[in-house]
Amino acid sequence: MRWNLSRRQFMRMTGAAAGGLAAGSLLPRGARAAREKELNIFCWEGYNSDAVLDPFRKEFDANVKAETQTSDPEAVNRVRAGESKVFDLINLNNPWARKVLWPEKLIKELDRGRFEPYFSKMMPSFKPPYRWAMSDDGQSLLGMCQRFGPFSFVVNTDKISRELAEDQGFDLFNDDKHAGKYGILTFDDWNVYHMCIGAGVHPFRAHTEEEIQAFEKVARKWVKNAKLLGGDPVQMNLALINGEIDFYCTGGTYTASPARFDGKTNIRGITPKRGPMDGKGGIVWIEVTSVINNPDGSPLAYDFLEYVQRPDVAKVVAFAEGTYNPVAQMGNADVQAKFSKEELDAIQWDSLEWELERSYEYDINPDYPRMIEILNAAKRER
Amino acid sequence: MIARLLIRPAFAWLRQPGLHAAVPILILLAIGFIGPLVLVAIFSFMPPRSFTLDGAPTIENYQTVVEQSFYLSLLRSFAFAAGTVVVLALVCYPVALGLAKLFGRYAGLLTLILVLPLFVSENVRLFGWVLFLLKGGGVLAGAAKAVFGLELADMLYSNTATLMGLCYVYLPFMLFPMVLGLSMVQRDVVEAASDLGASRWQIMREIELPLAMPGLVIGGLLTFVLSLGALTESKVLGGSKVIMIAADIESAFTFGQNWPLGSALSMLLLVLAGGLVLLVLRKLDLDAILKRR
Structure with missing residues (x-):
């Protein structure tokens, strides 16, 4: 195939293409495809690992992006400053969902019927209604727990x-x-x-x-x-x-x-x-992962919260790259059985209960x- | 008609095709380069700990900068930057002279060896130095103990280690402008000076240095400005023995969650560094020096 354009024709075509692109980005949000196949996560490192995300991407045919954060207050302020329009899920330490994000309407509540049963399978201290996952009035479920x-x-x-x-x-x-x-x-x-x-x-x-x-x-x-x-x-x-x-x-x-x-x-x-x-x-810190009150939020956020509760995924989250941590799902014998002796030793499983008793949340x-x-x-x- | 004639010269530049062709890149620069800087400037006048630009403007952040001990980090950053320039000037000059005049076909190979580390992230390279200098199991201390039975003193987590890190990371930024500068010195001129009885020292001081000055100045400025904004070297090799101004800015934006204070510190650094660069460039008129060739 040969291109036989005059310079003028070329300029006109390029101009039209650029104009089209620019106009596309100016369309109101509703006019674009809904975000059914994409998910943006704002998390502590671990949830961004491909070992955690790749199987989810494949199963849900989704485009998942995860950005790691390094300080709770910083993450909260970024969401406050407008990034609630960018992210669908936020993974923070325990007090923020209940004391800051929920009162400021920055997160959405979860369906208790769908998500509370998972807490029953966690370690005994997470039995529902688990304080840090609930609103102050004890009515709304604000997030899911995993690493601590x-x-x-x-x-x-x-x-x-x-x-x-x-x-x-x-x-x-x-x-x-x-x-x-x-x-x-x-x-x-x-x-x-x-x-x-x-x-x-x-x-x-x-x-x-x-x-x-x-x-x-x-x-x-x-x-x-x-x-x-x-x-x-x-x-x-x-x-x-x-x-x-x-x-x-x-x-x-x-x-x-x-x-x-x-x-x-x-x-x-x-x-x-x-x-x-x-x-x-x-x-002791306990992570709570909540659904951000994104005006154009992805429905996949809820699927992801359920996905990480699966025993094999919970194990991957515990031993994702960088740091290794106990997970609340270890209350389930199926999950605990997935850890080797060396892995349990790495997360100081032997003294964990003793340490938790002496730790303030x-x-x-x-x-x-x-x-x-x-x-x-x-x-x-x- | 007369009015049109009068106006024309003043706005003639608006009708230049060059300007029209540059419009896309000008817009890109305005959005991507000037825009963020303007945003930082505006943020520096917002009330402390605010996260939007709709607060009532205040100079409180600048007051905080002056009242608290931020001058310490600023002075230290300037001192480290100046130290880096001096050390690198001394280290790079002979190497640059070799690359420009002496090494012949080996110069290319040496340049490649010096450039290669730039392809590796700065953090990784600095962490390599940590592994090398650590006591106990570090490469240097471990080898000294195994081979010579020597116990080496602590080498990490000191200001010397920070300065070494800065010199190591910014060496190419001093070296290559210097090589360019020195290659502007023509052999004939040096030989003529020599024939007329100039000593080696006189040749360097009166011929080489003045002719190579553009390269030296550009190398010095690049190194100075880059080390002024550096923070990893002090954190990784210096164990934060001193807090650089860039670390203060980072802390204000992250753990401190005081964006306006961070912006005020950034503006201060920008104005001081920018002012200094302009001053030096004005004193040393690069155009004039370059034309002299």
Whole structure:
């Protein structure tokens, strides 16, 4: 075939094509095809893994895109700022759906008849109606649960024994004798909560001026005495394994499990025995995945929530790339049977129940904006 | 008619075909390049912690920047950027001279070796250095212990490690403009100077450096501006011993959730870096230098 166009004809055709494209993008949403075959997920890493998404894509003949997020408040603010028009599902830690997204009408409720039975098959603490998946009035189901984990600090048990670490808790970081021997994994929001605990202050309540001052003292001390600060769990684990540091905070099963699965079982997430949160000294996070109130939402969002509850998929989610975590579905014997001894050891299954009993459920810190400013100043003025 | 004649020269540029042809790219640049910058500028005047542009404009964010200790990160970023330029100028000059004048057919191979790492992500390359410098099981410390029985001191998580990382990552940005600059120095001129009795030092100072100046200045500016906005080196190799201004900006946009503060810091960095570049380019009139050739 030969193209025999004059320059003028070519320009006219190109112009028409470009105009057509531009006009197409200006059409109102309803005039375009409905989003029955596409799904956009905003999640913590793991749900974006092809091991999780590819079978779903194939089965539902869907175009699924997943974007990972790295901080709950950031994700919430992006949805607030207008990305509720982009995403269909949001996967966050427990307090946000119930305390922020639902009151602000940023998520939709789920059909209790369809989704509540799944909670009955989860571990006993998730029995329905499960508090963090429900609205304040206990009427609406706001999301589904899956991954969770104790999250306090991580030690190299060759250097600091598990008993000592559990006994001392966050006082390990307060002790001058450990200056230069620990790292801080800069998940800044969690750093704030853990520094509160180190100051003997409940992180998830409104704070007095004295408590804020106590927090500042601890924040400055921990930052100053830390050997390294860094945002990458792999970096922290490597420093731990190679003797650069003996322990690091902010961390838990979520950060220690990849090293443990790699055979380094001397790297262990620790939950303190006691602390200022009604006597508890550790924190546990529980993820809740909700359907975003997208004006042009995809119906596949609901199918995806059911899909990840399947035993084989729940196992894949637990051991998706990057980090390994326990899943609530392990309450079902079929799911638990899918984990090998090494995998159970990687997620510290042996102490999980004990750790959960001593952990306070993650919540929102009302003084977070002020405390994060203090922490950032401490880092700059280190 | 007279009016038309009077107006014409002022707006004649509007009728240039060149401008008409450039309209698509101008629109693209306006939307994709200027637009976001304008957005950041507007955000910097919004009330703290707001996420929309409909708040009442305020200069509170700039006040916060001045009142709090952000000057520390700014000064450190400038110091590291200046340090990187100085170290790289010293390291790159002999290599550039070799590439431009001495290595002959090996210059191509060496260039390839120097360019290849650019195809690998910066994070991966820096993490490679971590594996190399870690104590205990790190490549260097492990080898020193196994072969020579030596215990090496800590090399990671220090300001020196950060500076090394910056120099390593930005080396090509200094080296290649320098090679171009030095290849503008003609051999005849150097030989003439030599015949007239100039010493090697005089030749470098009075012939090579002035003639190669455009390359040196461009390399220096590129390196300076890039290292000014760098943050990974300090995080990965320096263990955040110092907080760079880019890390403060990142923190404001992410964990801090204070977009207006992040925008104000970005604007400040943009104005300072932009101002500095303009100042240097004005002092060293590149056009004049280039024409001199």
